[in-house]
Amino acid sequence: MTATLLDVGIVFGRVFFVIMFVLNLGGLLGWVERKQSAIMQDRIGANRASIFGLRVMGLFHPLADALKLLTKEDFRPANADRFLFWLAPFVSVFFALVSFASIPFGDTLHVAGRDIPLQAITLNVGVLYVFGMLSLGVYGVMMAGWASGNNYALLGGQRAAALMISTEIAIGASIMGVIMVYGSLNMQDIVRGQGTLLLGWLPAWGIVTQPLAFILFLTAGIAATKRAPFDTPESESEIIGYFVEYSGMKAGMFMMSDFLETVVIAGMTTALFLGGWQVPWLMADGFHFPWGAVVTLPHLAVVLLQVTAFVVKVGVMIFIMMLVRWTLPRFRYDQAMRLGWLGLFPLSILNIVVTGAVLLLFGRPA
């Protein structure tokens, strides 16, 4: 009985870790976005929120924002659909939050005779799960657009749906190349496959074996987060977007879901293309450098290094996505469609064909 209780506790712990990681990172991104954009533009950025005169580089601003949003009036337009209007932000946040579940943040942890997979849920079709959950998130946006009873919101929701379809296909097709190379739909297996070495020294990360798919996935992934340069559903300068009628914490939840999707896309890019939790040349028992040196490490240190590597990689990916978001201007609606259907989609099909040909000729790496 105690053993099963412990097992349940471990499962809850795994889920708790992932949820806390994604939620807190998502909340922190509000601060990251402000500060990073400020530093990129030779500004200082929000730094005035303080607790007892302590400012800590404006780190209290997300807290102040949340307090403000929670105390705002929760307004519902007279001709809005009461139930769907209420449901939409929850759907949006829910799917953004759960999609991180099957992304592994470390190798299997062996403690006291137990094997704990460092992953919220172990799925043998993890890639499809993340992909599916990410696509379902658009229902929240469409719901919000339709239920608001506002033509501009409807336009925004419709744009979100169109953008989602044109980019999700590119995401799916570019992932296909990775799945073909590593021969699995299980995220953990894909990450393990990236631990092998090409030519004896080059880690077989997805970015090495699938460079084109990496660019396509990143582009489509940024589009899937609905943030600039693909923020046509929002377009604050023209239609204000699907959440134009939302106020208070519900508007905050839509903003939050954008940040959560950024975290999920960063995590997925890390897992599929940047080797997930892999540290170059770190095997299960320590470092095996290509020049022959061997540094043995205890199991716990190895796992800790792997989790740290995963977090650092996710951070770097978020940094890059923020960089793109604050560099490029918004694509016009038709330009975004053209990029999705005439740029990303054919290229990702080409990537599948080339990958298949190479695999047929040379076989899988290691």
Add this chain to the structure above:
Amino acid sequence: MRLGQRFYLIEAIQGVLLTSGHFFRNMGKHVAHALGRKNARGAVTIQYPEERRPYSPRLRTLHRLVRREDGSPRCVACMMCETVCPARCIYIVATEHPNPEIEKMPERFDIDLGKCVFCGYCVEACPEDAIRMDTGILEFSSYSRRGMVYTKEMLLSLEPIGPDGRPTSPVPIPADRSV
């Protein structure tokens, strides 16, 4: 458009390189500043209430009434400023000066700063150099129109701007505002 520009990816990467260059350069300066090199500045921002850019000496700011040696206003209530004021924001009531050498002095000298356009004509017109606009005070505000009327006593209490470009006297509190 060139082919490279149509392709967009190269242009996007160039843009990202530019902005990330700014990021890392500024970040390095911020870190150097935090580590003690106080002349390293990662931003061009002037943190306004604590930090001010030096004002030009000819900047026209809140008016003040110049005092004589005995503390009475130098103003002789000649009404020149009230006449020349295009916004008609000056209101003067004249009275006798206790000193028989001086003919008049203002009993009331109100400036409605809600109307004032800060043209400086009153300073130009004054034959006695009794009104100046050199206090360096820009932050006067009120919750009511009535509170924007600054009286003789308030205007007499003000001092000229300091040599460091900072106002030396505090902003006078209007009568209708408690804080």
